[in-house]
Amino acid sequence: MKKPLTLADVQKFENMEFLAKQLVEGFITGLHQSPYHGFSVEFSEHRLYNSGESTRHIDWKVFARTDKLFVKRYEEETNLRCHILLDVSPSMYYPTHNNGKITFSALCAAAMATLLRRQRDAVGVVTFTDKIELQTPVRS
Secondary structure (H helix, E strand, O other), X not given: OOOOOOHHHXXXXXXXOOOOOOOOOOOOOXXXXXXXXXXXXXXXXXXXXXOOOOOOOEOHHHXXXXXXXXXXXXXXXXXXXXXXXXXXXXXXXXXXXXXXXXXXXXXXXXXXXXXXXXXXXXXXXXXXXXXXXXXXXXXX
């Protein structure tokens, strides 16, 4: 028989990170790729220089090759807003002797929330049956 999952088991995963696979729109810088261009170390592309713009990001090596002024653009990174949905309907309390599914689901939700909060992403939890039972605001 397998030993039930405990909080100590979940804490073994504390060095994990969640990174969004899709672009994320947000207001605070973070770990996730944004659809906007900004100032970071991750190079995105070159674009033609517009007169009157700052010369700080001109790529002089490209200018030497092409005799045209190009500006470097960088990827902006942003934060993620996450809603964790947890089913608390009666079927989640089966088997009844150890509340198997609900206990495992709650520990997984807690582990995900902990990982997301540690990387300064905003997290909220929604518990539901056939209607929403509890909804916490998304906070970092």
